[in-house]
Amino acid sequence: MNKHTAPRVISFIDVMGQRQILGRKTDTAVSRVLQHCQFINGPEVTQLEADLAAFTGAKHVVACASGTDALLMVLLAKGIGPGDAVICPSFTFCATGEVVALLGATPVFADVDSETFNIDVASLKSAIEVARRAGLQPKAVIPVDLFGQPADHDAIADIARAENLFVLDDAAQSFGATCRGKKLGTFRLATATSFFPAKPLGCYGDGGAIFTDDAEFAAILRSVRVHGQGSDKYDNVRLGLTARLDTIQAAILIEKLKIFPEEIIARDRVAKRYNEMLADVCIVPRVATGSTSVWAQYTIRVSKGTRDALATQLKAEGIPTTVYYPKPLHHQTAYKTFPTAEGGLPVSETLSHEVISLPMHAYLDEMTQDRIVEGVRAALSR
Ligand SMILES: Cc1ncc(COP(=O)(O)O)c(C=O)c1O
Numbered sequence: 039m040n041k042h043t044a045p046r047v048i049s050f051i052d053v054m055g056q057r058q059i060l061g062r063k064t065d066t067a068v069s070r071v072l073q074h075c076q077f078i079n080g081p082e083v084t085q086l087e088a089d090l091a092a093f094t095g096a097k098h099v100v101a102c103a104s105g106t107d108a109l110l111m112v113l114l115a116k117g118i119g120p121g122d123a124v125i126c127p128s129f130t131f132c133a134t135g136e137v138v139a140l141l142g143a144t145p146v147f148a149d150v151d152s153e154t155f156n157i158d159v160a161s162l163k164s165a166i167e168v169a170r171r172a173g174l175q176p177k178a179v180i181p182v183d184l185f186g187q188p189a190d191h192d193a194i195a196d197i198a199r200a201e202n203l204f205v206l207d208d209a210a211q212s213f214g215a216t217c218r219g220k221k222l223g224t225f226r227l228a229t230a231t232s233f234f235p236a237k238p239l240g241c242y243g244d245g246g247a248i249f250t251d252d253a254e255f256a257a258i259l260r261s262v263r264v265h266g267q268g269s270d271k272y273d274n275v276r277l278g279l280t281a282r283l284d285t286i287q288a289a290i291l292i293e294k295l296k297i298f299p300e301e302i303i304a305r306d307r308v309a310k311r312y313n314e315m316l317a318d319v320c321i322v323p324r325v326a327t328g329s330t331s332v333w334a335q336y337t338i339r340v341s342k343g344t345r346d347a348l349a350t351q352l353k354a355e356g357i358p359t360t361v362y363y364p365k366p367l368h369h370q371t372a373y374k375t376f377p378t379a380e381g382g383l384p385v386s387e388t389l390s391h392e393v394i395s396l397p398m399h400a401y402l403d404e405m406t407q408d409r410i411v412e413g414v415r416a417a418l419s420r
Pocket of ligand 1: 104105106107130131133134182208210211231232233234244245246
């Protein structure tokens with residue numbers, strides 16, 4: 039390379055590359071919707087819900103407008119409100135705690151495990167106690183399957199059963215992952231996911247879905263999705279939202295779901311290769327035994343203080359990185375007054391100083407990946 043030429047900038051997530059693989063399929067699917075004009079609740083929405091149910095093994099799927107709405111709809115349908123506590127991890131995207139607080143309930147933050155970055159079960163138990171001592175009624179836990187990897191659903195289910203909590207799984211980053219041979223979407227009361235474009239299965243705008251095996255609950259969710267409508271359209275029987283998935287987004291997702299299984303395999307191949315080539319210079323991600331990840335992010339840990347220099351050096355070489363998350367929720371302005379598990383949340387705090395995510399997508403070729411790895415290794419050995 040001429041030393042005066044800027045290096046080619048690598049994509050962090052290659053939505054454009056995937057468009058080329060899909061060819062005209064998504065364009066044709068969108069054109070079909072433009073022809074039949076059923077932009078709301080068109081046939082593609084019903085088709086997508088059936089396809090998602092077949093893919094996950096969940097009995098009922100309710101498509102909706104975003105991952106945030108998916109979480110909110112479940113809490114609304116369960117009547118969560120003031121005086122209720124919902125336990126969630128602090129090391130997550132804000133939406134996990136936001137939906138709880140929006141309903142006037144109290145998010146109680148728990149710490150995460152240092153290897154999987156998912157909710158720590160001892161801290162979950164402590165958060166339940168903290169909620170009780172504060173005079174709140176613990177009603178639910180929202181585990182998050184962070185960066186594509188399932189939380190410890192068996193251990194969480196045991197605690198939820200013993201404490202009479204319902205489990206709403208936040209699988210916004212992990213649609214397609216498995217835990218002990220079962221796809222996410224089939225655990226406990228309900229699972230919420232997001233189809234935001236950057237997610238492992240993303241649409242071309244906002245979108246989401248809820249998975250449940252409970253037919254009655256699915257019917258309530260369908261009502262909540264449209265202003266709490268009852269069997270008579272003009273007698274609304276509960277409070278709800280406008281949270282439908284657009285037909286155009288459903289049409290796109292139907293096509294993208296067809297290539298998703300191969301994409302999951304490709305993402306895993308990329309992650310394994312990163313692990314092999316980087317394990318001696320940083321802490322590489324580890325997937326718990328019995329689980330598979332869809333690698334929404336490939337996130338390494340570097341020692342506190344070296345992260346900024348690494349990001350700057352890589353950026354100069356055309357290699358983008360992102361920090362998910364530089365501040366755990368319990369340190370963010372909107373959330374710092376909410377309670378946390380006993381003893382603080384040291385792992386969430388340490389991770390927020392050490393994690394950095396590298397480019398990850400199904401179409402990352404080996405040559406590009408080698409360039410990223412060389413950049414990381416060179417920067418960390420300086
Ligand atoms: C863990 C988690 N929960 C919820 C959401 C919300 O999803 P959406 O952006 O589709 O509302 C996200 C999106 O980034 C997320 O990462």
